[in-house]
Amino acid sequence: MNTTKSLRELFEDNEVGKLVLPNFQRGYEWKESDQQLLLSTVLVKLPIGGLLVLEGRKGDFATRQLCYEDEEFDQDENCLYLLDGQQRSSTLRAVLSDLYGTIDQWETNYDQLYKKLRYRWFLNVTKIEDEDVFGYENLAFHKLDNLEPGQVIDNIEYKKIIKSNTNEWHHPSYRVKKDGALLEGNVLKNEIAKHAANEGVIPLYELYEYSGHTNTVLELTLSKIARERVDELKALVSGGEKSLTELLGTKLPEVYAYEHKEEYSEDEERDLNDAWSSLASDWKKDILQYLEGVIDQELHVIQLPASEISRATSIYENINKGGKGLDTYDLIVAKAAAGHRTERTLTQRITSILNDEIQIPDSLVDQLRGSVQRQWASTQIGVMDDKKIINPIREQYLNLLSIFSHTEYGNFDDFKIDLIKKEKHLKLNSEQINQNTELTTQSLVRALAFLQFRCGKISINDLNYKLMILPIAYILSDDEKWNSRASLAKIEYWYWSSLFGGSYREKQNQICIEDIRKLYEWINGGQNPFEYRGSKVLKSEGYSDRTVLMLMSEEREGVPLAIKNGVLEYVLSTQPKDFNISKEVRLNPWDISRSKEVEVSDDEVRLLRVHDHHIYPLGADYSIERTAKELREDKQHILNSPLNRTYISDYANGLIRDKNPSSYFEYLSDLTSWGHLIGLSWDRNEGEEKAEFHKRLLNDRYERLLESITLRLDRLKDVRDLQHTR
Structure with missing residues (x-):
């Protein structure tokens, strides 16, 4: 039977035990980005797919509620088992309703929630950087149901609920005192609304319960804004x-x-x-009415009769064997085929270019040490997975194709952020796609080669800010720039200063588009527009500064993955020697990525593979109370800082593994001149506390790293000194 059910009805049915999850359903698995994308689709009232439910009775299967791991709850005698749609339903239930309950209930509910649902979600209605989707500029809201999900996704924000952080205003147990008394009821709601309004965000977790009630945080926040x-x-x-x-x-x-x-x-x-x-x-009223309409929108439901219960598990499994839906790339492939029916498919043409070897020019590698690989294919940096083009490459192909198709190289009159948005991609015609695909893909290949040979990148999957590919690829589409040492030096300056200076931590689309123009103009004779970024290298507060890198930040959010990878890759880009005294092996990303055979001793050759190594070993620091394994799992322990990490070969790691601490430190002292930017002394001073000793070691490495990057940037921006870059 085909029927419909609103989101509100879906939540109500789940609350009273009428709609339940059978025990053969997997747990909740979606990442925050998946949740954000679904919410953006719901907000613009586009279809999100149907649900499949099975009529049944209490006890047919062990069950659980949406969002919760606990299997015990009050189930209705006649119920519907949700066979397909759990991830979507659980996401929307968690986003649009308050799963924590009252101040007395929140902790119990928190413990039972799936970890990936322990968030509260908000809409930033004041954000107008790209588009004023909520009409904040002139307080004129015009609905969202004529927009694309990509136009609202940047307005969706979430805050993680950490059990112990009860002093955060978005926490379910937040309380505050005024005049010695704890605020409660509407007075407390008003206080929370003040905080939300200061950030320009309205809470979505009250939407299901809102239904026009006044004195909700949602309504109060909108009033204040x-x-x-x-x-x-x-x-x-x-x-x-x-x-x-x-x-x-x-x-x-x-x-x-x-x-x-x-x-x-x-x-x-x-x-x-x-x-x-x-x-x-x-x-305020227009936004609230629209949001109420969001939660009242209908979902398509296929309802199977109870007679199908014996086949329920098989039905579920067959549904989940289906392929993924069409994405923008698939539609572009289809458009290309419409214009060239007799040629190879677009994907085959792109794959062929990605697989083809290119000649690496002198400009890219003549300042590197030793014998450098000169025939190279982008498959070496991991652009293919099981013979399929990985998503990051597909995405940047679409972005760059759109740029080349809609603008003339070097003309920035119409160079806007919408060039790298889905709407612009879908406006490409078959002629544009087919004419510009070779240039686009070749430019991407050159950018990937640059990232491996100049930026220490072993795998493109380790590039955390994928949009950083675009400025490189755009510039290197020009053969003259590809063969110019000066141009490559400026690109490298831009890369390290942008990565370590924190410019891509926010507004990446906007920054990327601006950087293409700025980098092009600098390379073509303009002034260096990235000097400020260079001054912020390893000094960007809360992102890459000394406090963050030494894991001393009060926020305790840890070091951003881009900086963790960046430190390892910068050191690798200096081509340090391996921790192997018997044979000199220089480590570099192109040899590592292809598992080159290297001589590790007089009678042994091995494939070159690397480990992310703790320079000061955790094993030298563990106690009876804490094992090395426990220290490794403690992400906030100072010895897990990127400042204590470097790549070494698995062979060298084996040599070190069996050494006692004193032997290891003696061994390490012999290696300090081999690169890796590590200090000379690893001895603990008499009377020096262990914690202070660790800080001293890591502070020394921070200073060495900062000095090395700063010197490199100084050399890179001066073309005449390019021969001294390394």
């Missing part, structure tokens, strides 16, 4: 930057008569104030 924006708009009108007619024309038809008047009568003052109030309240 609207009132504050009205005050800002009044100031803009007073300063001549905004027009009363533009803002209040629909609220006060004769408002044009108020323009440019310095004084108003009492009646005019009252009418104006009423119009401003109406502007704020209508904006």
Whole structure:
């Protein structure tokens, strides 16, 4: 039977035990990005696929509620078993309703929730960097159901609920005292709404329970945001930057008569104030009504009769064997085929270029040490997985194809962020796709070669900011730049200063588009626009500074993965020697990526494979209370800092593994001149506390790393000193 069910009905049925999960369903697995994408689709009211349910009775299967791991709850005698749609249903239940309950319930509910659902979700209605999707600029909301998910996804934010962080305003047990008394009820809600309004975000977790109720945090927050924006708009009108007619024309038809008047009568003052109030309240009301419509939108449901219960597991398994849905890349492939029906498919053409070897130019490698591989294919950096193009490459192919198809190289008049958005991709025609695919793919290949030979990148999957491929590929599409040492030096300056300076931690789409233009203009004779980034290398507060790298940040969020990888890769880009005294083997990403055979002793040859090695070994620091394994799992222990890590071969790691600490440190002292930016002394001073000793060692490595990167940047920006880069 085919039927429909609104999200609200879905949640209600689950609450009362009428809609349940059978025990053969997998646990909740979606990442935050998956949840965010689904929510963006629901917000613009696009279909999210149907649900499959099976009619049954209590006890047919062991069951559990959406979102919770606990199997015991009050189940209805006649129920519906959800066979397909758990991840989507659980996500929306967790995002759009409050699963933590009252102040007395939250801890129990927290413990039973899947870990990947321990978040609270918000909409940033004040964010207008790319698009003013919530009409905050003039307090004029025009709905979202004519937009694409990509246009609202950046407005979706989430905050992780950490059990012990009860002093955070978004925490379910947040309490605050005023005048010695704990705030409760509406007074507490008002306090939380103040915090939310200060950040410009409205809570989505109240939406299911909202239903027009006043004095919810959702409603209070929107009121506060609207009132504050009205005050800002009044100031803009007073300063001549905004027009009363533009803002209040629909609220006060004769408002044009108020323009440019310095004084108003009492009646005019009252009418104006009423119009401003109406502007704020209508904006709030329009957003709330739209969001209520979101939770009331219908899902398609296939409902199987109870007679199918014996085949329920098989039905579930068969459904989940289906392939993934079409994505933008698939649609581009189909468009290309429509224009070239007799040729190879677009994917076959791209794959062929990715597999073909290219000649590495002198400009890229003539400053590197030793014998350098000169025939290279991008498969060496991991662009294929099981003979399929990996998603990051597909995505950057689409972005770069759109740029080359919609703009002329070097002309930035129409160079805007929408070039790398889905809507622009889908406007490509078959002629554009087929004509520009070879250039696009070859440019990507050159960018990947640059990342491996100059930036220490073993695998492209380790590039955390995938959009950083685009400025490199754009510049290197020009043969002259590909063969220019000066151009490559400037690209490398941009890469390290951007990575370690923190410029890609936020607004990546916007930064990427701006960087293509800035990098092009610098290479073509302009001034260096990245000097400030260079000054922020390993000093970007809360991201790459000394406090973060030494795991001393009060936020305790840990070191960003981009910086962890970046430190390892920067050191690898200096081509350090392996920790093997008997044979000199220089480590580099191109030999590691192809598992080159290397001589490790007089009578042994091995494939070159590397381990992420703790320079100061955890084994030298463990105690009866804490084993080395426990220290390794403690991500906040200072010895797990990237400052204590470097790549060494698995062979060298084996040589070290059996050494006692004193022998290892003696061995290490002989290696300090071999690169890796490690210090000379590994002896603990008399009377020096262990914690202070660790800080001293890591602080020394931080200084060496900072000095090395700074010197490299200084050399890279001066083309005349390029021969001294390494």
